[in-house]
Amino acid sequence: MSTSSIxxxxxxxxxxxxxLNERDNGQDCCAQHGAQAAFDRCKALVxxxxxxxxxxxxxxxxxxxxxxxxxxxxxxxxxGTWYSYVDSSDIDEIVESHLKNGKxxxxxLTPAELGR
Amino acid sequence: MSTSSIxxxxxxxxxxxxxLNERDNGQDCCAQHGAQAAFDRCKALVxxxxxxxxxxxxxxxxxxxxxxxxxxxxxxxxxGTWYSYVDSSDIDEIVESHLKNGKxxxxxLTPAELGR
Numbered sequence: 001m002s003t004s005s006i007x008x009x010x011x012x013x014x015x016x017x018x019x020l021n022e023r024d025n026g027q028d029c030c031a032q033h034g035a036q037a038a039f040d041r042c043k044a045l046v047x048x049x050x051x052x053x054x055x056x057x058x059x060x061x062x063x064x065x066x067x068x069x070x071x072x073x074x075x076x077x078x079x080g081t082w083y084s085y086v087d088s089s090d091i092d093e094i095v096e097s098h099l100k101n102g103k104x105x106x107x108x109l110t111p112a113e114l115g116r
Numbered sequence: 117m118s119t120s121s122i123x124x125x126x127x128x129x130x131x132x133x134x135x136l137n138e139r140d141n142g143q144d145c146c147a148q149h150g151a152q153a154a155f156d157r158c159k160a161l162v163x164x165x166x167x168x169x170x171x172x173x174x175x176x177x178x179x180x181x182x183x184x185x186x187x188x189x190x191x192x193x194x195x196g197t198w199y200s201y202v203d204s205s206d207i208d209e210i211v212e213s214h215l216k217n218g219k220x221x222x223x224x225l226t227p228a229e230l231g232r
Contacts, residue, residue, distance in 0.1 A: 010196035063177030077193035
């Protein structure tokens, strides 16, 4: 019988989720603002840097993250850091600063008041 | 100028991601093992319990979480707790114990050695 109450250590040291949601009624959504390209770029950069895999970083597709007003968004766990990005240089900075070096990119933080 | 180095507080207190990935080459995947039904059930239970929303719980769709050998899987952040579930009663227990009361469901923890 396992009596451990300690959760298993994080399988990934950092897990970033990109909202790739596409609304089918034509409403504004992350998918209309370059989310797929941002995801692809992030994934490629992380792989290129040798950061991908167990114990390291996972770049993940996600459905609607429910913060549409701040989109396009991505969230990094376990920190729970939310980013609102605009272009590919923003992605480069998130990878280099946060995913590689653990330093939050202040200028891209999603404003706390922005939700659905 | 913002000089804060403190990340914003978690927008959701708990964020659970279900792998709903469907491999297009017919290979085994979470989607073939009831992942959509599990996601739907979890989402409905969380809503019913009044736990859904900012400051509370978000039940999210995700693409491949890259732990196919342990599937179907879901991961709860910020804890980074991975679950391998089988049926709807497993989902009920994850909602009741972990998402509602913060108590990890030991018997459903994904074995640490199971990855892709």
